[in-house]
Amino acid sequence: MGVSGCGKSTLVAHLARHWACPAFEGDDFHAPASIAKMRAGRPLDDADRWPWLDRLGAAIGAAVTDNGVAVAACSALKRSYRERLEAAAGVPLLFVLLDGERAEIAERLGARTGHYMPPNLLDSQFATLERPTDDEPALALHCYQPLTELRAAVLAWARDMATAAQR
Numbered sequence: 001m002g003v004s005g006c007g008k009s010t011l012v013a014h015l016a017r018h019w020a021c022p023a024f025e026g027d028d029f030h031a032p033a034s035i036a037k038m039r040a041g042r043p044l045d046d047a048d049r050w051p052w053l054d055r056l057g058a059a060i061g062a063a064v065t066d067n068g069v070a071v072a073a074c075s076a077l078k079r080s081y082r083e084r085l086e087a088a089a090g091v092p093l094l095f096v097l098l099d100g101e102r103a104e105i106a107e108r109l110g111a112r113t114g115h116y117m118p119p120n121l122l123d124s125q126f127a128t129l130e131r132p133t134d135d136e137p138a139l140a141l142h143c144y145q146p147l148t149e150l151r152a153a154v155l156a157w158a159r160d161m162a163t164a165a166q167r
Ligand SMILES: Nc1ncnc2c1ncn2[C@@H]1O[C@H](COP(=O)(O)OP(=O)(O)O)[C@@H](O)[C@H]1O
Pocket: 002, 003, 004, 005, 006, 007, 008, 009, 010, 011, 073, 108, 109, 111, 112, 143, 144, 145, 146, 147, 150
């Protein structure tokens, strides 16, 4: 989870390779009208996001039921979005926040090609972001770290969470 350009899709691809598990890209679950809205430089609102989270959550839940584990790249900016995603999935979810400074993420977004999300929506993404609190099953990492370090941190944390859940 995290704002546009923080590195969600890149990390998800690495984790899916490691776990040999299904991977979902949140972008693929938006309604065409939502993509058009973002492309036009207008941020989504809650009404746009609820059905999107329901579709993505259902896909995650089905994949976890079939496979035991799945990973997904989803902004999940607000706590209520994370709760909606988990309710739709029907299985416990773990969240990894990729956090960073606006300037650095803006630079990354500026360099990214072939994506509909305009960099000028970054301000609204940061304004909407509710960082997970201690009572959420979430790990916060700095998105500037090399991918190998991000992946190692997620794998170690996920192992600990799985062990704790079995106790
Ligand atoms: N850990 C990282 N270090 C440096 N660049 C990264 C890292 N993760 C992603 N990037 C680059 O940042 C840009 C945004 O990454 P992406 O995975 O598309 O973000 P998101 O899915 O959160 O929008 C891409 O150009 C990607 O190659």
